[in-house]
Amino acid sequence: MELKLNALTISRSSILPFSHMKVNPxxxxxxxxxxxxxxxxxxxxxxxxxxxxxxxxxxxKPVPPEKVEIFKSMENWASENVLTLLxxxxxxxxxxxxxxxxxSKEFIDQIQEVRKRTQEVPNDHLVVLVGNMITEExxxxxxxxxxxxDVFGDSGCTGTSPWAxxxxxxxxxxxxxxxxxxxxxxxxxxVDMKQIEKTIHYLIGRGMDIGVDNNPYLWxxxxxxxxxxxxxxxGNTGKLALRYGDTHLAKICGTIASDEKRHEAAYxxxxxxxxxxxxxxxxxxxxxxxxxxxxxxxxxMYDGQDEDLYTNLSSLSKRIGVYTNTHHIxxxxxxxxxxxxxxxxxxxxxxxxxxxxxxxxxxKMKLMKMFQERAPEGDFEVSPIKRFSWIFxxxxxV
Numbered sequence: 001m002e003l004k005l006n007a008l009t010i011s012r013s014s015i016l017p018f019s020h021m022k023v024n025p026x027x028x029x030x031x032x033x034x035x036x037x038x039x040x041x042x043x044x045x046x047x048x049x050x051x052x053x054x055x056x057x058x059x060x061k062p063v064p065p066e067k068v069e070i071f072k073s074m075e076n077w078a079s080e081n082v083l084t085l086l087x088x089x090x091x092x093x094x095x096x097x098x099x100x101x102x103x104s105k106e107f108i109d110q111i112q113e114v115r116k117r118t119q120e121v122p123n124d125h126l127v128v129l130v131g132n133m134i135t136e137e138x139x140x141x142x143x144x145x146x147x148x149x150d151v152f153g154d155s156g157c158t159g160t161s162p163w164a165x166x167x168x169x170x171x172x173x174x175x176x177x178x179x180x181x182x183x184x185x186x187x188x189x190x191v192d193m194k195q196i197e198k199t200i201h202y203l204i205g206r207g208m209d210i211g212v213d214n215n216p217y218l219w220x221x222x223x224x225x226x227x228x229x230x231x232x233x234x235g236n237t238g239k240l241a242l243r244y245g246d247t248h249l250a251k252i253c254g255t256i257a258s259d260e261k262r263h264e265a266a267y268x269x270x271x272x273x274x275x276x277x278x279x280x281x282x283x284x285x286x287x288x289x290x291x292x293x294x295x296x297x298x299x300x301m302y303d304g305q306d307e308d309l310y311t312n313l314s315s316l317s318k319r320i321g322v323y324t325n326t327h328h329i330x331x332x333x334x335x336x337x338x339x340x341x342x343x344x345x346x347x348x349x350x351x352x353x354x355x356x357x358x359x360x361x362x363x364k365m366k367l368m369k370m371f372q373e374r375a376p377e378g379d380f381e382v383s384p385i386k387r388f389s390w391i392f393x394x395x396x397x398v
Contacts, residue, residue, distance in 0.1 A: 306388075
């Protein structure tokens with residue numbers, strides 16, 4: 001097993017169900033994609049090299065009928081336990097609640113106040129805030145991808161199953177996050193909005209490959225982890241804003257983080273139910289998620305200039321404490337406890353193997369982190385300086 005903590009990289013495993021079918025070379029062809037730079041080409045019949053990331057061409061397998069039935073059997077439960085976590089529109093906050101009022105006589109003064117408050121926010125914090133916003137703005141990709149999974153499918157975008165209703169409701173609530181951050185950053189006058197808009201354009205056009213394919217078990221596990229990670233990132237970004245005197249930005253980030261926590265609760269409940277109904281399949285899916293390289297939905301981020309943009313942003317996020325390796329380890333420990341994984345019984349041999357791996361991983365990652373922290377300083381590279389187009393190509397240490 002390969003484990004590089006600083007990159008959160010864990011080698012892939014082939015033990016899991018819903019494995020990808022091999023691509024027949026006869027059906028491979030060159031692809032013209034306007035969202036790829038001229039330096040990016042299809043270099044083999046099986047993958048596309050994109051900013052150092054291999055994107056596999058897959059032929060997806062349908063979800064086996066017996067697995068579809070499990071999710072069908074959960075629909076009444078989902079209506080009572082998941083849909084209740086969506087808030088009615090009339091009781092929900094909207095971006096305008098937290099932004100200057102354009103109908104007010106004090107509108108210009110309110111904008112000036114926004115600009116005054118953000119003057120003390122450092123460039124590195126601003127870059128991470130922009131990264132958070134761009135990730136939220138790529139929502140069309142996430143909701144579309146989610147809706148293509150067999151059991152979560154939303155035919156015609158008007159499906160009446162609780163899964164379809166949840167997907168649309170979740171997307172509607174999430175849509176406010178990018179809206180709010182985008183408008184606030186625009187009003188600060190401190191960011192290059194055209195570069196940010198190009199980055200959003202590229203990201204949605206490029207799509208994403210997070211390694212969950214058509215597997216609803218993997219989707220549920222992935223979203224549980226992802227929503228918690230997003231809640232942590234927005235929450236910590238808000239704490240930094242508060243440190244630098246922008247109390248209103250702190251409130252904005254906290255409001256978004258609260259939404260993410262509620263969404264995390266929904267996916268965590270679904271996963272917990274799956275551990276009750278189909279423990280081996282769910283455990284194996286969790287092991288697969290952890291054995292794959294940890295992939296965030298905005299990994300294909302590109303601004304037209306920097307092919308390593310996401311890597312640089314991720315390094316910066318770790319350095320200033322927005323989302324670190326420690327947060328990742330704590331998240332894993334959290335879910336092992338919430339899902340009571342160490343005491344789970346009735347597993348197949350494959351499930352028990354996955355259980356041993358999952359329940360022992362946090363300890364291994366802690367040991368690796370401790371080893372890295374105790375290594376002589378000479379073994380570490382000096383943090384490089386990078387330019388970010390979002391802040392007019394100013395330099396930031398990552």
